[in-house]
Amino acid sequence: MKLSFLGATGTVTGSRYLLEDGHTRVLVDCGLFQGQKELRLxxxxxxxxxxxxxxxxxxxxxxxxxxxxxxxxxxxxxxxPIFCSEATFDFCTILLPDCGHIQEEDAERANRYGYSRHKPALPLYTEQDAREALQSFKVVEMNRDYALSDILAFTLIRAGHILGAASVRIDDGLTSVLFSGDIGRYRDAIMPPPAPAPASDYVVMETTYGNRSHIDTDPADKLAEIINRTAERGGTTVIPSFAVGRAQSILYYIHELKRERRIHDIPVFLDSPMAIDATDLFRKHHGEHRLSVKKCAEVCRTATCVHAAAQSKALNEDVMPKIIISASGMAEGGRVLHHMKHYIGNHRNTILFAGYQAAGTRGAHLVSGAKTVRIHGEVLDVRAEIDRLDNLSAHADSDGLIRWLRSLSAEPRRIFLTHGEPDSAGAFQDKIERELGWQAEIPDYGQSVEL
Ligand SMILES: [Zn+2]
Structure with missing residues (x-):
């Protein structure tokens, strides 16, 4: 078999691997590049x-x-066909049309205000394109073997991380390759831990947190501190959040903090149609997370769901302290940009990023202490408090990644480290050698290897 690394090399975005055996060509993941311009191009x-x-x-x-x-x-x-788990399909039904819609809006705005160098600016794809792509999805079960051809078979193995997330193992009867996907945390308030990794000849694994350890504190403590501090200044906490997974974790923590009366009883708004739909999926896919039916319903009721765009804009007319959870998580698009434009110029407010911000994103720029930020072509002064919650991540940290590797019953022939910034992948390569005595490689963009 031949494996080509067509993305997620030196970056956490654009996951895309091509595996071919002379008869069959299979892509594992087909993601967008995000962040720095050279990546987006x-x-x-x-x-x-x-x-x-x-x-x-x-x-x-x-x-x-x-x-x-x-x-x-x-x-x-x-x-x-595009094979995936049922929850992954359900989430894609929400995420992909929205992604197309955001691109159409961005292109339209860029054309209207003339801030794109492309004339005219065109979306990568439209909402309609995304809906058509969804017709190709085929839902499969976890832990069952499915044939890809007369020779190749694949299995999905639960990876934690978010609902429906899996590792993928492909086997041609002689050789097996395991793609980790994104590996979840072993201790998480909402998601179950990743399943043990099955023995495989080759492993392609993510290294998002390859050089970091999650701090062993409850994310709720810092969240409470920031929400209270901001409310006491008369300000609003805006939380840019990934709609899928992260928004639900934040809701869970806010629900718990309110229940324990650890934060002021201020209104909470979930302002992302996508996050609202994703929250509903937690009710549908009960077996996939740790919350009871009752708790899940309570968590879903913590926030007022904001559906209409007009309702979203009206939120900014209300001067009372509140919490707004809105997408996107790295402030690269979505409704959160309108809220950031409104709140970022006032010292009373807080923009609280919920997790890792990829290099080159607006989120990374702000978290690094930028004094100004450009939103929709407008340069704004940053006067609000900017902070970041670190331990909400849905990714295993470096110890978790080692634990996942260790769960393979034997040393693979080769390990390829991907889906990490260069520092992170490099540090994890050293850690594997130090702690397991195994060798791992860091492939380059576009590199192919014979397996
Ligand atoms: Zn992920």
Missing amino acids: RNRAKLPFDPATIDAVLLTHAHVDHSGYLPLLVKSGFRG
Whole structure:
């Protein structure tokens, strides 16, 4: 088999691997590149393969950096099935059309205000393209073998992380390759731990937190401190959040803090149609998380759901302290930008990022202490408190990643480290050697290896 690394090399975005055996060509994940411009430009570059020649896509989970290119792949001629778990499909039904919609809006805005160098600015794909791509999805169960061809078979293995997230193992009868997908935390308030990794000859694994340890404190403590401090100044806490997974964790913690009367009883708004739909999916996929039916219903009721755009804008007319949870998580698009424009210029307010901010994003820029920020072509002074909650991550930290590797019953022939910034992948390569005595490689963008 031949494996090519077509994304998630030196970055946490654009997950995309091509595995071929001479008869069958399979893509594992097909995500969007996000963050720095040179990365984003890759979304518009010609693919190094003809999409019509790909037989199938195996999707580990719904996050856009793993799934967000699929509408364009289908639009460019891919005609095969996209296999994934049921919850992943449900999340993609929410995420992908929204992603298309945001791109249409961004292109439209760029054309109206003339701040794009492309004339006219065009969306990568539209909401309609995304809806069409969803027709190609085929739901499969976890822990069952499915045939890809006469020779190749695949299995999804639960990875924690978010609802429906899986590792993918592909086997040709002689050789097996395990793609970790994104590995969840072993101790998480909402998600169950990743399942043990099955023995495999080759392993491709993520290293998002390869050089970091999650602090052993309750994220609720810092959340309470910030919400209270901001409310006591008469300000609003705006939490840019990923709609899928992260928004629900934040709701859970806010619910618990309110129940324990540790924060002021101020209104909470979930202002993201996508996050609202994703929250509903927690009710549908009960077996996939740790919350009881009753607790899940209570958590869902913690916030007022804001559906209409007009209602979202009206939130900013109310001067009373409140909490607004809105997407996107790295402030690269979505309704949260309107709230940030409104609140970032006043010292009373807080913009609280909920987790890791990829290099080059507006979130990373602000978290690093920027004094100004550009939103919709407008340069704004940053006077609000900017902070970040670190231990809400849905990713295993470096010890968790080692624990996952250790769960393989034997040392793989080769380990490829991907889905991490260079420092992170490098540090994790050293850690593997130090703690397990195993060798791991860090592939380059576009590199191919024979397995
Ligand atoms: Zn993910």
